[in-house]
Amino acid sequence: MTTPSRFDAARNASPYLYGTELEAVGRVLTDGQYGHTAVTEQFEQEAARFLGVPDAVATASGTAALHCALLAAGIGPGHEVIVPSMTFCATIQAILACGAAPRFIEVNPDTLCIEPAAVLEALTPATRAVLPVLFGGRAVDLGAAHDTLNERGIAVIEDAAHAFGSYSGSVRVGNTGDLTCFSFGPVKNLTCGQGGMVIPRNAEDAATLRGLRMLGVVASQAQRQASTTYRVEGFGLRYQLSSINAAIGLVQLPKFKTTEVTRQELWRAYRAALHGAKGITLVDVDVDRTVPHLCVVRVEGREEVFQRMIASGIAVGVHYPPNHLQPVFAPWRRDLPVTEQIGREILSLPFHQYMTEDDVRHVTSALKDAVEGTAAVTRALPADR
Structure with missing residues (x-):
């Protein structure tokens, strides 16, 4: 196998690995449990501890994280979501997947991130969420817009696909907004090979997100294995993170x-x-x-x-x-x-x-x-x- 040049497209698209990821994945493969298991739940706990947040809900991709977060915020048909046009198309596809409409706004030409004035100018009676994109990893401060958004019940859902580990003020990204979404794709700051995560603000949102990413089933794997039945309590999708991917993330986190x-x-x-x-x-x-x-x-x-x-x-x-x-x-x-x-x-x-x-x-x-x-x-x- 030819090693790619440091400047070619193959290397640009390659994940950075620390060398023990293969061993970690091998343990999961040997164990024979490849789906959403205790390994995935351990990754959620370790990620939450690293970020300094109460909880974290892992998903199959960053796009799945965005879709779940929007659904958890009640976004649906007839609603508008304010979003920069300068982002990956996945951000917009997640909005459309909810049946909502994107309302595109300008970005600051120096940072390529949205600013409070542009958000306030774009508000309409149909606005139900603002989706800041943390371009290049840079945190977005909506500052003066927050009071207006709170008064109108408009959710702030951060697309932090680029920003795992970055800071917003004195705290890591994940501690701001109503919901924060990360991506762990191949070239992200932290990779799981493929994966994503939503950071909820409270236990109710966490339960909603876990149901959404697991076909409406809110019981953990251990709870399902200890019972002859389970309850499907709402709409959901098959968006859970596999233990194979979580094992890679568990190696990456301490590094x-x-x-x-x-x-x-x-x-x-x-x-x-x-x-x-x-x-x-x-x-x-x-x-x-x-x-x-x-x-x-x-x-x-x-x-x-x-x-x-x-x-x-x-x-x-x-x-x-x-x-x-x-x-x-x-x-x-x-x-x-x-x-x-x-x-x-x-x-x-x-x-x-x-x-x-x-x-x-x-x-x-x-x-x-x-x-x-x-x-x-x-x-x-x-x-x-």
């Missing part, structure tokens, strides 16, 4: 301080290497309080820069094409000029824990060359082209 420091140092290395670079703007993640998930820059002539980077052997990406411009979401399209401009400029650089500072210098050198080359071509074009 997270290493993850945190490594990712922060990597982002700081990018910041230093790009300082003063002409034509390149680094999207701020508030690195001292964030465990960064992405390193995103804004450049003019993005399409040309993209192709030049690919030609140089460096896989770059776009996080994300604006959702309000996607064909499937056309019924909810709004005029969002800031987001559309950002969508034409953003470029995600290689960012994973296999990288070194030398790798960062290699990537940023190629980026500067690509931006300068693109600018030179633009300058050479006829003025009336």
Whole structure:
């Protein structure tokens, strides 16, 4: 098997493993219990302890976490959910899965996160939830909007898929909002191979979420095994996290301080290497309080820069094409000029824990060359082209 380059798409999409995950998964496979078991419940308990929250409900994916959280908040047909267009399409699909409608809003061009004024401006009588996306891992403070949202009974459901381990003030993300959703996909800060989690604020929400992710059955595995029957108490889906995936997470959790420091140092290395670079703007993640998930820059002539980077052997990406411009979401399209401009400029650089500072210098050198080359071509074009 060929080891991927540190700069190609395969490596960018690879999880960072600490070396004992295979042994942990092997124990589960040997045990023969692959579904939602005590291993999954242990992962929930350890994650809650790490985050400093009373409880955590593991799910099969980050998208499943969002869907369950929205349902638990009572979101359904006829309701609107305020959400940035600048996010992965999964965020919007979870809203549609509830029968609700997305109401797209602008983001701050410096952080790619939503701000209180944009939320308040977008409120309608149909608004039932606000879904901030913690882009790149950065916490979102809705500040002055909270009182209005509370008065109207509007839930704040955080899409923290990028933000496991980040801080909001003095506490880790997961302690704010009405519900917080994490993703443990392959390239997230903490991976389970695939998985997600919802952080509830009270025991009632926790019970609702556990029923939703387990086909409406709220009894634990141990309770079901000790009885000849079980009760299906409401609507639910098969969204539970398998013990195979949970075993990976249990290995990753105790190592997270290493993850945190490594990712922060990597982002700081990018910041230093790009300082003063002409034509390149680094999207701020508030690195001292964030465990960064992405390193995103804004450049003019993005399409040309993209192709030049690919030609140089460096896989770059776009996080994300604006959702309000996607064909499937056309019924909810709004005029969002800031987001559309950002969508034409953003470029995600290689960012994973296999990288070194030398790798960062290699990537940023190629980026500067690509931006300068693109600018030179633009300058050479006829003025009336």
